[in-house]
């Protein structure tokens with residue numbers, strides 16, 4: 001009888017080891033190759049057209065220029081003003097000849113409240129090279145998807161006010177229209193200016 005228990009215990013250990021090995025093998029083989037996110041999960045960016053204070057604004061209008069894009073909303077209490085101020089400061093670090101080849105777009109994630117008029121006052125307040133644009137909810141959702149932007153309107157309070165939670169990356173688009181960089185919130189104006197300059201120096205094509 002005793003030998004049978006030994007046999008069962010040994011079998012249990014072998015089965016346990018096999019299960020553990022299978023689990024470990026699966027976990028390690030499903031890990032993404034290399035460091036960070038697999039390339040396929042990076043946002044594609046790409047063209048869009050929305051509307052600004054002077055009518056239709058297309059990303060393609062800026063071809064040949066470096067475009068800095070920020071997604072937010074004019075009523076944002078803190079994150080958007082901080083980010084737009086950093087972009088504005090980066091622009092002010094550029095030489096006039098460099099700035100001529102740069103544009104800024106502030107894309108509203110609150111198309112309900114952000115009229116072209118409100119955006120026309122808001123965005124240039126930070127820097128005259130920043131244009132505020134909006135569109136229908138569906139158009140905004142589409143552009144946000146292209147750039148991997150997260151946003152969510154929060155509950156309306158008793159006064160009818162609400163906030164919009166949103167991701168806060170600053171996107172840098174190369175002169176050929178491709179998405180070149182996604183800079184995290186709190187990137188210094190110097191680093192933003194450097195990212196712009198690196199693209200301006202790159203030979204066309």
Ligand code: NI
Pocket residue numbers: 072073076077078079080081166
């Ligand atoms: Ni904001």
